[in-house]
Amino acid sequence: MRRTLLCSALFALTLGAAAPPSPPLAPGEIIAAAPASAWRPIAPDNLLLMDLVNGTHVAIELAPDFAPVHVANIRTLVRAGWFDGSAVVRVQDNYVVQWAGANEAKPLPASVVAHPPAEYDRPLAGLALRPLASPDAYAARVGHVEGWPVASDGGRAWLAHCYGMVGVGRDMPPDTGSGVELYGVIGQAPRHLDRNIALVGRIVSGIEALSALPRGTGDLGFYTDPAQRLGIRRTRIAADLPVAERPSYQVMRSDSPTFAAYVEARANRRDAFFVRPAQGVDLCNAPVPVRAQP
Amino acid sequence: MRRTLLCSALFALTLGAAAPPSPPLAPGEIIAAAPASAWRPIAPDNLLLMDLVNGTHVAIELAPDFAPVHVANIRTLVRAGWFDGSAVVRVQDNYVVQWAGANEAKPLPASVVAHPPAEYDRPLAGLALRPLASPDAYAARVGHVEGWPVASDGGRAWLAHCYGMVGVGRDMPPDTGSGVELYGVIGQAPRHLDRNIALVGRIVSGIEALSALPRGTGDLGFYTDPAQRLGIRRTRIAADLPVAERPSYQVMRSDSPTFAAYVEARANRRDAFFVRPAQGVDLCNAPVPVRAQP
Numbered sequence: 001m002r003r004t005l006l007c008s009a010l011f012a013l014t015l016g017a018a019a020p021p022s023p024p025l026a027p028g029e030i031i032a033a034a035p036a037s038a039w040r041p042i043a044p045d046n047l048l049l050m051d052l053v054n055g056t057h058v059a060i061e062l063a064p065d066f067a068p069v070h071v072a073n074i075r076t077l078v079r080a081g082w083f084d085g086s087a088v089v090r091v092q093d094n095y096v097v098q099w100a101g102a103n104e105a106k107p108l109p110a111s112v113v114a115h116p117p118a119e120y121d122r123p124l125a126g127l128a129l130r131p132l133a134s135p136d137a138y139a140a141r142v143g144h145v146e147g148w149p150v151a152s153d154g155g156r157a158w159l160a161h162c163y164g165m166v167g168v169g170r171d172m173p174p175d176t177g178s179g180v181e182l183y184g185v186i187g188q189a190p191r192h193l194d195r196n197i198a199l200v201g202r203i204v205s206g207i208e209a210l211s212a213l214p215r216g217t218g219d220l221g222f223y224t225d226p227a228q229r230l231g232i233r234r235t236r237i238a239a240d241l242p243v244a245e246r247p248s249y250q251v252m253r254s255d256s257p258t259f260a261a262y263v264e265a266r267a268n269r270r271d272a273f274f275v276r277p278a279q280g281v282d283l284c285n286a287p288v289p290v291r292a293q294p
Numbered sequence: 295m296r297r298t299l300l301c302s303a304l305f306a307l308t309l310g311a312a313a314p315p316s317p318p319l320a321p322g323e324i325i326a327a328a329p330a331s332a333w334r335p336i337a338p339d340n341l342l343l344m345d346l347v348n349g350t351h352v353a354i355e356l357a358p359d360f361a362p363v364h365v366a367n368i369r370t371l372v373r374a375g376w377f378d379g380s381a382v383v384r385v386q387d388n389y390v391v392q393w394a395g396a397n398e399a400k401p402l403p404a405s406v407v408a409h410p411p412a413e414y415d416r417p418l419a420g421l422a423l424r425p426l427a428s429p430d431a432y433a434a435r436v437g438h439v440e441g442w443p444v445a446s447d448g449g450r451a452w453l454a455h456c457y458g459m460v461g462v463g464r465d466m467p468p469d470t471g472s473g474v475e476l477y478g479v480i481g482q483a484p485r486h487l488d489r490n491i492a493l494v495g496r497i498v499s500g501i502e503a504l505s506a507l508p509r510g511t512g513d514l515g516f517y518t519d520p521a522q523r524l525g526i527r528r529t530r531i532a533a534d535l536p537v538a539e540r541p542s543y544q545v546m547r548s549d550s551p552t553f554a555a556y557v558e559a560r561a562n563r564r565d566a567f568f569v570r571p572a573q574g575v576d577l578c579n580a581p582v583p584v585r586a587q588p
Binding site: 091093094118120134135138162164172187188192194196207208215266272273278279281283284285287 | 428432484566570
């Protein structure tokens with residue numbers, strides 16, 4: 001199976017190359033050469049913008065197809081200004097950065113669902129999963145659905161805790177978290193959290209500023225001194241901004257031929273540096289390309 | 295297979311528990327309760343200490359069983375003071391931090407092998423691989439050898455690019471790098487580098503300071519302004535220090551029953567937060583515990 005994939009992809013790449021044959025493209029070159037049709041825009045209603053007091057801008061694509069109640073809560077919280085003035089409170093190395101959290105001085109907006117259902121997974125039916133050929137340590141099937149890393153047991157499907165994914169902090173079950181406390185993955189994919197927490201989106205811009213924050217020295221990486229916290233100036237949903245002021249991003253379509261070539265190149269690096277293609281790629285080591293809209 | 299592992303480990307944990315039965319231990323609790331016999335010391339000749347000018351102390355265990363010529367080179371470079379005064383030059387988000395590198399003003403010590411053999415893998419024979427049951431996207435077998443994450447095709451075996459692993463920067467093949475330029479993994483395991491670069495060790499202390507450094511804005515995360523570089527004050531091999539001054543660390547023995555319980559608990563979290571054990575664990579999501587010698 002792997003060998004077949006390898007050869008057919010080589011063939012496909014050769015067809016598109018000028019004579020004399022070009023060297024195989026690196027994943028970054030495939031992204032750079034992607035046609036416009038390989039990209040989908042992020043819907044403005046699904047784009048959460050978070051501005052930190054140090055000038056960092058973070059953009060998060062929300063995933064209402066996987067956690068609709070949690071995502072609706074988060075939109076409501078953003079629109080009520082609930083996150084404004086809160087802070088990054090936890091940075092645990094090789095794990096997560098976490099922000100906001102309970103604020104007793106600030107009551108929840110009335111339309112927030114305080115106890116959402118456990119949107120940890122959903123039916124696979126209705127999702128067009130583009131499967132990866134490589135086996136996975138955590139699930140029978142893994143692949144991508146419209147740019148999202150997804151795992152499945154054949155019946156249910158769920159977002160996978162890859163680098164940059166955003167989830168909803170919660171206390172002990174059956175609590176699922178309302179959405180007032182969010183975290184982003186900044187280390188080796190903590191896939192053991194899959195189906196144990198609601199994932200609600202993915203950081204598409206600005207993660208390198210969050211992942212470089214000083215690690216907290218308290219238990220679980222919480223900052224022990226409130227002065228260490230990094231303030232959140234404001235959050236907004238892009239759809240609420242005038243069109244001309246909206247940042248806009250595009251995600252590579254995971255059902256495009258370009259994405260197939262990209263994944264194949266991630267699995268089988270043949271650019272000049274590599275001496276031995278891996279013949280496989282982990283779900284979280286094939287991050288779906290994102291770019292600012294050109 | 296997975297179910298059997300699950301039950302036998304539950305049985306083992308139950309045997310050791312007082313009545314009434316305790317809740318299942320979390321991985322951290324298993325580490326905290328590990329007996330002295332579950333730990334091996336890091337040999338002082340394999341412990342590289344790197345002090346940065348900002349006060350950060352980094353400790354790296356070297357892996358001479360996997361890359362003997364490269365490790366010998368690195369010891370020689372350390373002892374000649376070659377790294378002293380060099381710097382961290384590259385921090386690429388979700389990938390690597392890289393330091394030192396060519397210094398034309400400083401000739402290589404005479405005994406450094408300028409062109410080492412490609413120590414990218416070695417025979418599996420002679421290594422006691424403790425296998426993981428979960429499948430891997432990159433190799434037919436994965437597991438641990440004396441605390442190292444190892445992958446194998448049955449004939450050859452190699453260190454895996456997990457978080458914190460240290461490798462030797464190189465140019466294009468057949469160059470393999472002399473050891474003057476090193477990198478540490480600070481993101482999702484870039485396993486596609488396995489067997490393409492010589493891995494020489496693992497950061498056992500201080501990685502949280504390296505992983506929190508500002509990301510470089512140049513190509514591949516290189517710092518574009520030399521002022522952004524973080525200086526290396528000195529490097530030493532612990533064996534060269536008076537015994538009383540040596541920091542010393544212990545690595546959990548990966549052939550110990552404690553490690554087996556730890557891996558099982560990583561694969562099947564049953565502590566109170568979790569509602570659904572994963573029934574699997576990725577090689578790089580089961581990092582071998584390390585502690586300062588008590």
